[in-house]
Structures are given as structure tokens and as C-alpha cells.
Amino acid sequence: MSELLTCEGLTKHYGAKTALDGVDLHIGFGKIVGLLGPNGSGKTTLIKLANGLLQPDSGSIRIAGMKPGVESKAIVSYLPDADWLPGWMRVEQLVKMFGDFYKDFDPARANEMLANLELSPKDVLKTLSKGNREKVQLILAMSRNARLYLLDEPIGGVDPAARDYILHTILSNYSKDATVLISTHLIEDIEPVLDEAIFLKEGTVFAHRSVDEIRENEGMSVDAYFREVFKC
Amino acid sequence: MLKNLLKYEFRATGRTYGGLYLVWLLVALAMGISMRDEVWDNGSSQIWAYLMFAYFAIGVAIGVVCIVTIIQRFTKNLLGREGYLMHTLPVHPEQLVASKLISSMVWVICSGVVGILSVLLMLVGLGAFEDSKTVINGETITTGWGDVLKFSWKEIQSIGGEFWSELAWIIVLGLAGVAVLILCIYAACMIGHQFRNHSTIASILAFFLLQLIQGKLDAGGGIRVIVGSVAAMPMAYSASGNPWLVLLVTILIGAVYFVLTSWLMKNKLDLE
Numbered sequence: 099m100s101e102l103l104t105c106e107g108l109t110k111h112y113g114a115k116t117a118l119d120g121v122d123l124h125i126g127f128g129k130i131v132g133l134l135g136p137n138g139s140g141k142t143t144l145i146k147l148a149n150g151l152l153q154p155d156s157g158s159i160r161i162a163g164m165k166p167g168v169e170s171k172a173i174v175s176y177l178p179d180a181d182w183l184p185g186w187m188r189v190e191q192l193v194k195m196f197g198d199f200y201k202d203f204d205p206a207r208a209n210e211m212l213a214n215l216e217l218s219p220k221d222v223l224k225t226l227s228k229g230n231r232e233k234v235q236l237i238l239a240m241s242r243n244a245r246l247y248l249l250d251e252p253i254g255g256v257d258p259a260a261r262d263y264i265l266h267t268i269l270s271n272y273s274k275d276a277t278v279l280i281s282t283h284l285i286e287d288i289e290p291v292l293d294e295a296i297f298l299k300e301g302t303v304f305a306h307r308s309v310d311e312i313r314e315n316e317g318m319s320v321d322a323y324f325r326e327v328f329k330c
Numbered sequence: 331m332l333k334n335l336l337k338y339e340f341r342a343t344g345r346t347y348g349g350l351y352l353v354w355l356l357v358a359l360a361m362g363i364s365m366r367d368e369v370w371d372n373g374s375s376q377i378w379a380y381l382m383f384a385y386f387a388i389g390v391a392i393g394v395v396c397i398v399t400i401i402q403r404f405t406k407n408l409l410g411r412e413g414y415l416m417h418t419l420p421v422h423p424e425q426l427v428a429s430k431l432i433s434s435m436v437w438v439i440c441s442g443v444v445g446i447l448s449v450l451l452m453l454v455g456l457g458a459f460e461d462s463k464t465v466i467n468g469e470t471i472t473t474g475w476g477d478v479l480k481f482s483w484k485e486i487q488s489i490g491g492e493f494w495s496e497l498a499w500i501i502v503l504g505l506a507g508v509a510v511l512i513l514c515i516y517a518a519c520m521i522g523h524q525f526r527n528h529s530t531i532a533s534i535l536a537f538f539l540l541q542l543i544q545g546k547l548d549a550g551g552g553i554r555v556i557v558g559s560v561a562a563m564p565m566a567y568s569a570s571g572n573p574w575l576v577l578l579v580t581i582l583i584g585a586v587y588f589v590l591t592s593w594l595m596k597n598k599l600d601l602e
Contacts, residue, residue: 149418151413168421169420198338200420
């Protein structure tokens with residue numbers, strides 16, 4: 099098995115609108131991949147399809163050769179772009195809950211990260227600020243020893259100071275045979291950690307290249323290339 | 331994993347019920363105390379009226395909370411934002427549906443048990459289990475609620491096994507009917523979920539459609555039990571005289587809803 103995430107002819111419509119149109123993707127192990135594109139380009143739809151939260155209209159999506167299901171969910175760590183955890187729970191209860199459900203969850207790592215970001219385990223999630231809630235959610239997602247991390251806008255709502263810590267957290271917490279797929283608009287911030295970049299444009303893959311290749315062939319940074327490709 | 335799902339399901343729902351049960355029991359006890367002769371004579375009738383209002387209001391509130399919780403725990407926790415968490419846990423859709431059904435049934439049963447307890451507490455408050463002595467013409471005789479209860483209990487004991495067996499069947503079939511109703515609500519929610527922009531109205535229509543189909547089956551098959559509604563179940567038992575048949579049909583209807591809900595959740599989930 100050389101591919102961790104495989105999409106073949108993946109298509110998804112929302113009514114008359116086409117969110118993904120025949121997407122073909124092949125992502126291997128041990129990479130940090132940026133999923134880049136403007137609003138409405140299909141980034142979140144692709145991530146949700148990989149998690150089985152949406153069903154494709156045609157085509158297929160496989161994780162380590164498996165259709166999204168119980169087995170794939172055991173190896174995928176997902177961070178949505180919205181509040182998704184029960185607000186009434188305390189942070190420590192969420193840590194316990196993740197430990198109960200995911201065999202690969204490391205509570206010691208989660209507690210260490212909570213302490214580093216000065217987040218109290220006793221706090222009730224809904225009483226935290228939006229940025230702190232996002233930090234808790236990211237910590238829970240990154241405290242798993244998953245094979246595939248699907249992070250949808252992980253740094254969109256946090257302050258720049260916390261961004262460095264979060265990116266450092268992502269870099270230092272994924273195992274080297276795991277892959278991290280990060281969807282974001284903040285390309286400049288994540289560019290230093292990326293191995294590959296996927297550019298989604300109007301539901302299709304405009305480009306899927308290594309970051310080094312973009313820099314060498316285009317003579318510009320990924321951020322500058324993005325601005326050029328998606329110039330309004 | 332079902333055990334873990336149930337643990338967090340009870341934690342989420344218990345917060346609502348626990349407080350209501352406690353207040354209900356306390357109000358029942360206070361209501362009983364306010365009815366004691368010595369308290370009543372001191373003008374507690376107005377307090378009793380308030381307590382009685384509160385008692386029935388809380389009882390109704392518990393019923394409403396049961397219905398709302400059954401619907402909301404399914405729609406919000408599985409088809410709302412929390413669904414991002416629930417559907418990315420490594421569990422089967424059947425386990426998710428089963429956890430919701432089991433916890434709902436437990437709360438329905440608990441509400442019934444607490445209702446019975448509240449009546450008993452009311453009697454305790456009233457002093458119904460205490461004998462009172464009255465002297466009439468120089469002779470001391472035992473009077474009061476204690477005697478009434480003792481007499482009632484003796485009468486119940488003398489009724490015989492048939493009554494208890496009938497009562498047990500009515501309870502079992504009644505609970506089975508409630509379970510089918512809950513599963514029908516879940517199936518209706520999943521059908522409604524297929525209609526992206528009108529899911530609420532579609533769910534309501536689906537619920538009535540499913541009930542209508544059950545009604546048609548009833549009319550067509552001539553078997554009263556297929557109605558499957560809560561109220562109809564014990565009556566169906568009396569009409570058919572075969573509780574095992576009623577139970578079998580109820581389980582079959584429930585199984586159809588369960589499979590339909592799980593299948594839709596597995597193959598047609600669309601969390602936008």
C-alpha cells in the first residue's frame with residue numbers, strides 16, 4: 099500500500115452547484131500537504147468526503163485502500179472548521195472521551211499541550227473564547243497517533259502567537275509515516291512546513307505539486323503562486 | 331464501543347433529568363405533608379394548591395423533556411454539528427442508533443418509576459403508612475390510611491397470578507410500543523435529512539407517512555397489533571389474546587425502522 103488517500107473521479111453536487119468535479123488525487127505516506135484554494139473551491143467538501151460525513155455522487159475515495167467507515171475512522175484524525183464538540187463538557191472530560199474512543203489517543207500528550215497553552219482542564223468548553231476552543235480542538239486532534247490528519251482551517255481563528263505553537267505542534271506530533279492534510283487560506287504561515295500543495299479551483303485539481311517544485315519551476319513562493327493562480 | 335457511547339449519552343442527558351426528578355419528588359413529599367390533618371388545619375390548603383399545581387406542571391415538563399430529548403439528541407447530536415464528532419468516532423451507525431434508543435428507553439422507564447415513587451413519597455408525607463388510634467366509646471381502634479393500604483395490599487395479593495401476568499404483558503408491550511415509536515421518529519429524521527433545505531418539515535411529513543403506512547397495514551392485514559402505537563399496544567393484546575404475537579410484530583416493526591435508520595446513516599449521510 100503506497101497511497102494513504104486516493105480519490106478517483108470524485109464528484110459531489112449540492113443541488114445544482116458542483117462542489118467537486120471528477121477529482122483525482124493520490125497522496126502518499128509521511129507528507130505534510132496543503133489543500134489550498136479560495137472559498138467555495140471544494141476543500142471542506144473533500145475533507146468531509148474522506149471522513150464519511152458526505153457521500154460522493156460519483157467516483158470513489160479511499161483511505162489506505164478502505165472506503166470511509168469504522169476501520170478508516172480509527173486511523174484518521176479530523177479537525178473540522180467549526181465548533182463540533184459538546185459545549186457542556188469540561189476539557190478534561192473531552193480528553194477522557196477521546197481516550198475512550200480512540201486507541202491511538204495519547205492523553206499525556208494532550209495534557210502537556212494544554213498546559214503549554216495555559217488551558218485549564220477544568221474549564222467548560224463553551225465558556226472558553228473562540229480561539230481557545232479552537233486550540234482545545236486542535237490539541238485533541240493532534241494528540242492521536244493517527245495515520246492521516248485532516249485539518250480544516252486549523253489556524254484560522256487563533257492569534258499569530260499561537261499559530262507558531264500550533265504549527266510546531268503539528269510538525270512535532272505527527273509520526274513520520276503519517277500524512278497531514280491541511281486546508282487553509284493562510285498559506286504564508288504554513289508554507290515552511292509543507293511538502294506538497296494541492297490547488298483546488300472550482301471543484302477540480304488545478305495543480306498537485308511538491309512545494310520545492312513550485313519554487314524551482316515558478317520562481318516564486320507557494321503563497322505568491324497562489325495569489326497569481328487565483329487572482330481576482 | 332456501545333458501552334462508551336451509552337456512558338456519554340447518559341452524561342449528556344442526565345443533567346436535564348436529574349434535577350427535574352429531584353424537584354418532583356420533593357414537591358410530592360411536601361404536598362403529602364401539607365395534607366396532614368394537623369398541617370391542613372393550620373391553613374395549608376393554599377400551599378397545597380400551589381404544590382399540586384407544581385407537581386402536575388413538573389410531571390408534564392418531564393413528559394415534554396422526554397419527547398424533546400428523544401428528538402434533539404438524535405437531530406443535534408447526530409445530524410447537527412456534534413455529528414462531526416459522532417460520525418468520525420470508530421463506531422458503527424447501528425451502535426449510534428442503539429445508544430440513542432437505549433438511553434431514551436431508560437429515561438422513559440425512569441420517568442415512570444419516579445412517577446410511582448413520587449406518589450409513594452406523597453403518601454409517606456401524608457403519613458399514610460402510620461396507623462392512627464382513635465378512642466370511640468372508651469375503645470381504642472386503629473384508623474387512617476395505614477389500614478386502607480394494608481387492606482388494599484391484601485386484596486391485590488388475593489387477585490392471583492393471572493392479573494399479574496396480564497399487567498406484566500401490558501407493561502412489556504407498552505414499552506415495546508414506545509421503543510417502536512422512538513425508532514419511527516429516528517427513521518423519520520433520517521428520511522427528512524435527505525431533503526437538504528427542508529429537513530424539518532420533511533421529517534414531520536415522513537413521520538406521519540410512516541404512521542399512515544402502519545395504519546394501512548393494520549386495515550389491510552386485519553391485525554390490530556400492527557398499528558404499533560403506544561396506546562394501541564395493550565388494547566391490541568386484549569383484542570388478540572396472544573401477547574407473544576403482539577410482541578413479535580412489534581419487534582419486527584421496530585427492526586424495520588432500525589435497519590432503515592442505520593442504512594440511511596451509513597449510505598446517505600450528508601452533514602453540510
